[in-house]
């Protein structure tokens with residue numbers, strides 16, 4: 805029987821109820837997320853609808869009433885991506901269709917100057933179907949679809965990103981600022 809979002813969310817709730825720290829919960833969730841990429845009968849064609857203003861399209865599949873346990877599908881237009889950002893909560897991403905390049909950044913300044921942050925590229929990781937990448941709350945990454953067709957991935961976070969007070973970075977100008985809240989659509 806296919807492993808679908810409903811069963812995944814029940815597993816998420818069970819794991820989250822144990823109140824394990826991120827570095828313990830992430831290795832438990834990543835293989836479950838990878839299982840969702842095998843039988844994709846739960847993926848709807850509407851997940852591929854791109855919000856032209858953002859260059860991506862976000863469909864919320866689950867969020868608890870207290871804004872914990874966010875599960876969302878994100879489609880990325882060819883060549884589109886997002887600037888470096890942190891999440892201020894744990895995160896797991898699994899590729900569903902196509903390949904997305906994640907650039908992992910390291911912050912090298914001491915954080916003492918307001919609105920100022922210096923980033924260096926730490927490494928790059930291409931995430932394709934069934935491949936996962938995990939993030940601790942302070943990890944910084946940027947994402948870009950480097951292919952010529954839309955890519956789709958599933959994102960799972962400990963808390964809704966609209967409620968974590970996370971940051972966005974502009975490495976070219978050494979700027980840090982509040983991360984913009986992205987437009988999303990509910991599952992219909």
Ligand SMILES: [Fe+2]
Nearest residue numbers: 889890891945
């Ligand atoms: Fe992210």
